[in-house]
Amino acid sequence: EIPTLNLPASSTDLLLPSEHVLQAVGVYEVLRHFRTILRLSPFSFEDFCACLLSEEQSNLLAEVHLTLLKALLREEDS
Numbered sequence: 001e002i003p004t005l006n007l008p009a010s011s012t013d014l015l016l017p018s019e020h021v022l023q024a025v026g027v028y029e030v031l032r033h034f035r036t037i038l039r040l041s042p043f044s045f046e047d048f049c050a051c052l053l054s055e056e057q058s059n060l061l062a063e064v065h066l067t068l069l070k071a072l073l074r075e076e077d078s
């Protein structure tokens with residue numbers, strides 16, 4: 001059985017609901033780790049959270065999607 005992870009009090013200042021924070025951190029870390037391969041410009045976790053909650057189109061989210069699609073196409077071509 002996996003024990004429940006208790007987040008520190010400072011985690012409540014994030015824009016995301018607490019049940020989605022760990023998933024968002026996971027996606028953010030993957031994007032950060034592969035940023036050079038993806039040719040993705042750096043961005044903060046707070047900006048990433050804001051774009052996930054935005055009801056309007058976000059330049060950051062559009063850039064992430066486009067770089068992932070371009071990486072898939074580059075991989076397919078090679």
